Amino acid sequence: MRSSTVLVRGKQNGAARGARIGDVAREAGVSTATVSRALAHPAQVSKELRERVGAAVAKLGYTPNAAARQLRVKRSRTVLVVTRRRWSAPFFAEVLRGLDAELSAAGYAMVLANFDGDGGNRSRQLVDMMFSGTIEGAVMLSGIVVAAEGRTMLDAGLPLVSLCAAAEGTHTVLTNEAECIVEGARRLAVLGHTDFLYLAGPPSNYNERVRWAALSAFFADPRQAGLRLRRAESGDFSTDGGLSAAQAFLGLSPRPTAVIASADEIAIGFMKAVRAAGIGVPSDVSVLGFDGIEFADFCEPVLSTIRQPREALGRLGARVLIEAIEAPSLPPLSHHVLPSRLDFRASTGPAPPGGASRGREAAPAPKRKGARAPVPAPAEGR
Amino acid sequence: MRSSTVLVRGKQNGAARGARIGDVAREAGVSTATVSRALAHPAQVSKELRERVGAAVAKLGYTPNAAARQLRVKRSRTVLVVTRRRWSAPFFAEVLRGLDAELSAAGYAMVLANFDGDGGNRSRQLVDMMFSGTIEGAVMLSGIVVAAEGRTMLDAGLPLVSLCAAAEGTHTVLTNEAECIVEGARRLAVLGHTDFLYLAGPPSNYNERVRWAALSAFFADPRQAGLRLRRAESGDFSTDGGLSAAQAFLGLSPRPTAVIASADEIAIGFMKAVRAAGIGVPSDVSVLGFDGIEFADFCEPVLSTIRQPREALGRLGARVLIEAIEAPSLPPLSHHVLPSRLDFRASTGPAPPGGASRGREAAPAPKRKGARAPVPAPAEGR
DNA sequence: ATCGGCGTTGTAATCGATTACATCAGTCGA
DNA sequence: TCGACTGATGTAATCGATTACAACGCCGAT
Numbered sequence: 001m002r003s004s005t006v007l008v009r010g011k012q013n014g015a016a017r018g019a020r021i022g023d024v025a026r027e028a029g030v031s032t033a034t035v036s037r038a039l040a041h042p043a044q045v046s047k048e049l050r051e052r053v054g055a056a057v058a059k060l061g062y063t064p065n066a067a068a069r070q071l072r073v074k075r076s077r078t079v080l081v082v083t084r085r086r087w088s089a090p091f092f093a094e095v096l097r098g099l100d101a102e103l104s105a106a107g108y109a110m111v112l113a114n115f116d117g118d119g120g121n122r123s124r125q126l127v128d129m130m131f132s133g134t135i136e137g138a139v140m141l142s143g144i145v146v147a148a149e150g151r152t153m154l155d156a157g158l159p160l161v162s163l164c165a166a167a168e169g170t171h172t173v174l175t176n177e178a179e180c181i182v183e184g185a186r187r188l189a190v191l192g193h194t195d196f197l198y199l200a201g202p203p204s205n206y207n208e209r210v211r212w213a214a215l216s217a218f219f220a221d222p223r224q225a226g227l228r229l230r231r232a233e234s235g236d237f238s239t240d241g242g243l244s245a246a247q248a249f250l251g252l253s254p255r256p257t258a259v260i261a262s263a264d265e266i267a268i269g270f271m272k273a274v275r276a277a278g279i280g281v282p283s284d285v286s287v288l289g290f291d292g293i294e295f296a297d298f299c300e301p302v303l304s305t306i307r308q309p310r311e312a313l314g315r316l317g318a319r320v321l322i323e324a325i326e327a328p329s330l331p332p333l334s335h336h337v338l339p340s341r342l343d344f345r346a347s348t349g350p351a352p353p354g355g356a357s358r359g360r361e362a363a364p365a366p367k368r369k370g371a372r373a374p375v376p377a378p379a380e381g382r
Numbered sequence: 383m384r385s386s387t388v389l390v391r392g393k394q395n396g397a398a399r400g401a402r403i404g405d406v407a408r409e410a411g412v413s414t415a416t417v418s419r420a421l422a423h424p425a426q427v428s429k430e431l432r433e434r435v436g437a438a439v440a441k442l443g444y445t446p447n448a449a450a451r452q453l454r455v456k457r458s459r460t461v462l463v464v465t466r467r468r469w470s471a472p473f474f475a476e477v478l479r480g481l482d483a484e485l486s487a488a489g490y491a492m493v494l495a496n497f498d499g500d501g502g503n504r505s506r507q508l509v510d511m512m513f514s515g516t517i518e519g520a521v522m523l524s525g526i527v528v529a530a531e532g533r534t535m536l537d538a539g540l541p542l543v544s545l546c547a548a549a550e551g552t553h554t555v556l557t558n559e560a561e562c563i564v565e566g567a568r569r570l571a572v573l574g575h576t577d578f579l580y581l582a583g584p585p586s587n588y589n590e591r592v593r594w595a596a597l598s599a600f601f602a603d604p605r606q607a608g609l610r611l612r613r614a615e616s617g618d619f620s621t622d623g624g625l626s627a628a629q630a631f632l633g634l635s636p637r638p639t640a641v642i643a644s645a646d647e648i649a650i651g652f653m654k655a656v657r658a659a660g661i662g663v664p665s666d667v668s669v670l671g672f673d674g675i676e677f678a679d680f681c682e683p684v685l686s687t688i689r690q691p692r693e694a695l696g697r698l699g700a701r702v703l704i705e706a707i708e709a710p711s712l713p714p715l716s717h718h719v720l721p722s723r724l725d726f727r728a729s730t731g732p733a734p735p736g737g738a739s740r741g742r743e744a745a746p747a748p749k750r751k752g753a754r755a756p757v758p759a760p761a762e763g764r
Numbered sequence: 765a766t767c768g769g770c771g772t773t774g775t776a777a778t779c780g781a782t783t784a785c786a787t788c789a790g791t792c793g794a
Numbered sequence: 795t796c797g798a799c800t801g802a803t804g805t806a807a808t809c810g811a812t813t814a815c816a817a818c819g820c821c822g823a824t
Contacts, residue, residue: 018513018538021811031774036812046772061533063513067458068810070449071779078493085479089676093471100496104504109511111460112494114482122486129491131400131445133780151443156400239680268680294471298621298650300682403781413804418782428802450780453809515810 019060027056039064070133078109079321080129080138085116086202087141088237088265090293091310095163098314099139106322111135115142123148130156137325139163139317140170143206159324159331163317164308165206171324171333173317175340177207177290178214180306183342184260184288185218189227192351193258193286196229199245199270201237201262211262211290230256234266242269249285250277257285257351264289264296264305271299271347282349292343301346308340401442409438421446452515460491461703462511462520467498468584469523470619470647472675473692477545480696481521488704493517497524505530512538519707521545521699522552525588541706541713545699546690547588553706553715555699557722559589559672560596562688565724566642566670567600571609574733575640575668578611581627581652583619583644593644593672612638616648624651631667632659639667639733646671646678646687653681653729664731674725683728690722 025032030049038045038053045053056062070076081099083092096112103110111129115122127148129135137158143165145152153160160170185196198215201208212231219229232248234241245266249255250273261267267289271281281287281301289296292307316336324331407414412431420427420435427435438444452458463481465474478494485492493511497504509530511517519540525547527534535542542552567578580597583590594613601611614630616623627648631637632655643649649671653663663669663683671678674689698718706713 020809032811033774033776033813034772037773040812044772049773058531061513061537063510065453065810066511066514066516067449067452068779069812071447071453071781071810072812074779076449081494089472089475093475096494097467097496100494104495104507107507109493109495109507109516111491112463112478112482113486113492114479125486125489125491128445129448131443132448134448134491149440155443239676265676268677272680294621294647295650295677295680298654298677299680402779414781415783415804415806416802419803422782426802431803447780450809451782453780453811454782456809 019062021062021064023060024053024056024062027060028052074133076134076136077107078111078135079103079325080111080113080126080135082113082115082126082138082140082142082144082146084142085114086205086236088263088291088293090295091263091291091308092141094310095141095314095317098311098316099318100314101311102315102318103322106318108136108322115144115146117144127151127153127156130158137161137321139321140165140167143167145170159321161317161321161324163313169333171320171335173313173320173336173338175308175313175338177306177308177340178210180340180342181211181260181290182214182218184306185215185227185258187342187344188258188260188286188288188348189224191258191286191349194227194351195254195256196227196258196260197249197252197256198229198231199234199242199259199261199266200231201234201241201266203233205237208262215260228256234262234269237263237265239265239269239272242266242271243273246270246273246277249274250279255279255285258288258348259285260288260290262290264291264293264303267303267305267347268295268299271301271303275300281347284352286348286351288344288348292340304344304346304348306340307343309338312338401444403444403446405442406435406438406444409442410434456515458516458518459489460493460517461485461707462493462495462508462517464495464497464508464520464522464524464526464528466524466526467496468587468618468620470645470673470675472677473645473673473690474523476692477523477696477699480693480698481700482696483693484697484700485704488700490518490704497526497528499526509533509535509538512540519543519703521703522547522549525549527552541703543699543703543706545695551715553702553717555695555702555718555720557690557695557720559688559690559722560592562722562724563593563642563672564596564600566686566688567597567609567640569724569726570640570642570668570670570730571606573640573668573731576609576733577636577638578609578640578642579631579634579638580611580613581616581624581641581643581648582613583616583623583648585615587619590644597642610638616644616651619645619647621647621651621654624648624653625655628652628655628659631656632661637661637667640670640730641667642670642672644672646673646675646685649685649687649729650677650681653683653685657682663729666734668730668733670726670730674722686726686728686730688722689725691720694720 021032021035025035030053034045034049035053038050042050100110113126115126123146126146130153138153139161141163143162145154145167154169162170162172166172198212200212216229218224219227232245234245242265259270261270267287271287274285275281279285289303289305292305296303296305316338320334403414403417407417412435416427416431417435420432424432482492495508497508505528508528512535520535521543523545525544527536527549536551544552544554548554548556580594582594598611600606601609614627616627624647641652643652649669653669656667657663661667671685671687674687678685678687698720702716
């Protein structure tokens with residue numbers, strides 16, 4: 001049989017072998033049922049035995065085995081958080097903090113997994129997690145419902161929350177980003193700008209699509225007939241993306257006087273590159289970013305941006321998920337919208353008096369390969 | 383008994399009720415042992431039955447219950463990653479990517495938990511995780527071995543890796559940060575600087591201590607008798623910390639001409655504040671940061687920094703942990719050092735010809751409450 | 765004295781997989 | 795033809811907790 005000597009902190013070929021519930025029961029002179037009850041439902045146990053059990057637990061350093069408990073009660077108190085590698089790190093880190101704060105306060109552990117649409121291995125890992133009982137729900141920052149072998153994460157029937165993204169069949173927590181970006185364009189128009197350039201992020205990204213759709217819809221409105229909107233691709237929510245978008249900008253003629261980026265990183269990279277080419281911000285071109293990351297305050301000039309409530313998004317996402325998990329029956333899908341806030345600062349100003357530059361007075365970009373034409377709007381939006 | 387109709391994707395009061403191994407066995411006309419073997423050790427099962435089992439698994443959408451498996455085989459294939467809230471987000475995000483990449487490739491899930499030395503609740507959660515069998519090992523980015531109720535994370539006997547930090551009894555993965563910061567000071571001295579200021583991060587932080595210890599040891603060396611080192615507190619690895627350190631700097635007389643910050647964020651905040659006060663960088667003061675975050679390339683001027691191999695740190699940390707977990711017996715503690723790299727750019731230059739300014743020509747800081755005196759070196763280092 | 769009810773405690777079934785061991789069929793060599 | 799061996803499969807024990815149910819003692823009401 002099993003060794004009868006009690007190992008308090010014994011180690012045995014690499015794995016810890018702690019006390020089991022039976023050891024505690026023996027030590028306290030009670031049954032295992034009483035030990036279990038004393039720990040989980042203290043009110044059901046007499047003061048006398050409760051104390052004996054407590055002493056035995058402390059003496060042996062007992063911690064209930066999580067797998068055994070999970071198997072029996074079918075609750076893991078663990079949730080999955082799916083992220084995307086291409087995300088903006090400063091944005092993501094804050095959201096994660098909100099999630100962690102709320103989840104840990106409620107006693108949930110958080111499993112973090114990147115998902116970048118890889119071939120099939122990671123997809124299967126994630127889908128299996130949903131079906132294996134390890135997980136009680138998931139927060140998806142990717143907007144993608146991962147699928148593998150004919151099953152999707154949704155099929156497990158667990159609550160799912162899309163955070164900063166929307167997917168069929170999930171709860172959603174969003175911001176009013178569409179309104180905000182339109183409001184930004186409107187404010188720039190009030191400052192006299194008529195020629196706009198949108199710096200797009202990864203076209204497959206949900207937020208990217210929403211922002212572009214809102215912006216292009218606004219410009220398509222006949223009441224905005226005097227305004228012009230073009231679009232340049234950055235490829236990524238990154239400063240590098242901003243650098244490459246700047247090359248496209250420098251090739252345009254006439255040059256737009258107002259630039260709206262789909263992420264602060266893009267705006268920051270863009271500003272650096274155009275200023276290096278002798279273009280003034282905001283004297284020649286106004287730049288508006290998106291997200292409100294910390295470094296928007298520290299670039300030159302200080303970046304106008306749309307501030308997203310990052311930590312609050314994480315907190316709300318967590319609460320929505322926890323509520324769905326703990327509801328006695330399947331709750332209806334909920335949809336929340338948190339407000340983002342437009343913050344105009346030094347990188348935006350009145351349109352230059354002479355109107356748009358012809359793209360001549362500044363030194364042309366040293367080596368720009370194949371003038372990137374502005375890209376037509378994709379099918380979605382309108 | 384249990385319903386005999388097989389629920390393929392059935393949901394039942396909120397929780398998914400998938401097929402169990404017995405259902406698969408019945409469907410395939412074999413025993414549960416054969417199903418288990420067909421999935422885990424296919425070579426032990428005849429081709430015929432292997433195929434029947436595979437078909438049944440696919441038909442029923444069977445995924446083994448993780449808790450039951452864990453209970454039996456005592457392996458969770460899950461590791462814990464402990465972070466600290468006060469960490470630099472861009473730094474942290476990259477390290478996390480490295481960890482995730484390596485862990486997921488090896489089939490491990492990653493539980494993420496912030497630890498900020500909170501009263502006791504979080505500590506207990508973490509320690510309990512170590513003892514409850516949920517976790518097979520942990521990577522600690524905090525340098526703190528969490529303890530609660532007389533037990534520490536170490537006591538569970540599981541492998542622990544300290545990443546970018548060192549703690550007794552753990553494997554460590556570090557960078558040569560001490561050498562690098564001294565090399566940075568040396569290079570600045572070669573540029574003619576003699577009056578240095580160190581912008582400290584949170585004094586309880588491991589990296590902060592190592593950097594300060596190395597730097598103060600270097601300046602204490604009699605061969606560097608002509609050099610002077612002072613220290614200002616930033617409180618945090620944050621741009622805000624840099625702003626407040628700048629106030630201390632502006633109050634010094636004579637003002638140091640070389641500033642070494644313990645994090646890029648601090649350096650970036652510092653540069654912004656002193657330039658706003660009319661001090662030129664690098665004409666009046668040279669600034670060297672630490673970490674090599676993306677935004678060091680986008681502030682004004684471009685920040686000289688010490689680049690840390692962030693993703694590589696994460697990857698190595700994960701590999702060290704996995705190796706320790708999978709070793710047949712307790713392996714000896716290992717210690718790795720990855721190289722960081724000094725990168726001098728626009729924010730550092732020759733010492734101003736006139737030597738240090740007297741702290742007069744620039745507008746004094748508007749409201750500086752109680753001139754912050756330079757802080758004496760703490761006990762460690764020498 | 766008898767009964768019902770309540771509060772406390774113990775016994776044993778249960779969760780769902782893995783795997784030691786037993787069983788059985790088939791193969792090969794003597 | 796028999797026994798030893800091999801390979802495939804099934805039976806049932808096992809992991810460690812939770813909890814339904816039974817048992818028990820004690821109380822007050824009848």
